[in-house]
Amino acid sequence: MIVKILRLNNEGEGIASIEGKLCFIKGALPDELVDISIKEDKGNYYIGELNNVIESSPDRVLPKCPYYDKCGGCNLMHLSNNKILDFKKNKVIGIFNKICNIDINPNIYSYNEYNYRNKVTLKVNNNEIGYYEERTHRIVPIDNCLLLDEKINDVISKLKSFIQDKEHNITEVMIRCISNEIMVSFDNLNPVYKEELISLLPQASIYIKDENISGNTRLIEQIEDYKFYVSPKSFFQVNTVTFKELYKYVISKLDNEETALDLYSGTGTISILMSKYFNKVYGIEVSHSSIMDANENLELNNISNVEFIEGKVEDKIDKLKELKVDTVIMDPPRAGSDNKSLESIMEICPSKIIYISCNPVTLARDYNILKEKYSLKSVDLFDMFPQTSHIESLMVLERKILWITI
Secondary structure (H helix, E strand, C coil), X not given: CEEECCEXXXXXXXXXXXXXXXXXXXXXXXXXXXXXXXXXXXXXXXXXXXXXXXXXXCCECCCCCCCCCCECCCCCCCECHHHHHHHHHHHHXXXXXXXXXXXXXXXXXXXXXXXXXXXXXXXXXXXXXXXXXXXXXXXXXXXXXXXXXXXXXXXXXXXXXXXXCCCCCCCEEEEEEECCEEEEEECCCCHHHHHHHHHHCCCCEEEECCEEEECCCCEEEEECCEEEEECCCCCCCXXXXXXXXXXXXXXXXXCCEEEEEEECCCXXXXXXXXXXXXXXXXXXXXXXXXXHHHHXXXXXXXXXXXXXXXXXXXXXXXXXXXXXXXXXXXXXXXXXXXXXXXXXXXXXXCCEEEEEECCHHHHHHHHHHHCCCEEEEEEEEECCCCCCCCCEEEEEEXXXXXXXXX
């Protein structure tokens, strides 16, 4: 079946219309004439499969990755990088226009196209190591991933040789590269091969079943003037260069004030960065392990004016309502915040809200609630995940001035 591609959806799939019903086609670009097959009829839309590009877009490029057609790790490598950035910017503009009925003109910042990831989790099966093929549990064996730090690729190469013709019992491995140091965590290992593995990765921090068997128990990342512990299960942004630039941008929006709240504070990175600008910072985080990491990061940096509270934001934020809060920073998960937390923020009524989001749809949805008392000052975008359709957004809101007529 031959169709014309009208535009891209928010996930970067091409959209065609077939007898009035939309069809989503991975790998197709706007204005292309393509030959497709219908893979699934979902009732009110189709899922199509791209067979051949008949008339190609001038924005189409040849993907550099040999696994691109099978691996689900990235989905826009067939589009030129400038057009990827245009797509991401226009996606956020369109979402805010549709959900909030406002026009925005965000800046977008991009610092690296390849080799940006400082962490990867790979699947292992007998002699194969790689990613799962998209929507399957079949492994796509890889030698080198263009998204990964080269030091991680070096480890993959060594592990690929190590697992050959062994009953190693490994099914999953996580690899991190922090400040040029390597951490490798395996879900399992036949003890017979323990010493061989240590010899293979002599400088690495190695974990088996969450137990450190060699090297440092934690790595340390430097951000601005502060140091942060990174352990196997620590949450840490995967694009080191870009998240450091994003945090610099956050800091540029801060004033020297009394009190700040850091909601969904994770391992305390933003709270600690804010500590020099506020007399007191409170962070709220639901994850017990993240709270433990955050408190250890306080000790590592000799910081005494930050306090972390363990629990859900919606359950704990009301305990801080009596404080005079100047700034709230929030970085919720993809699902965004919840109505109760947003209402509590408006009751606390800080002069400024800085909202970091990996999902522009929930960001726009939450802004629709906050706009009752807050004006939108800016939305800026950071390309945390090049070659994919994902984008990190940073929204700054300021409290509206309420004029009272006497």
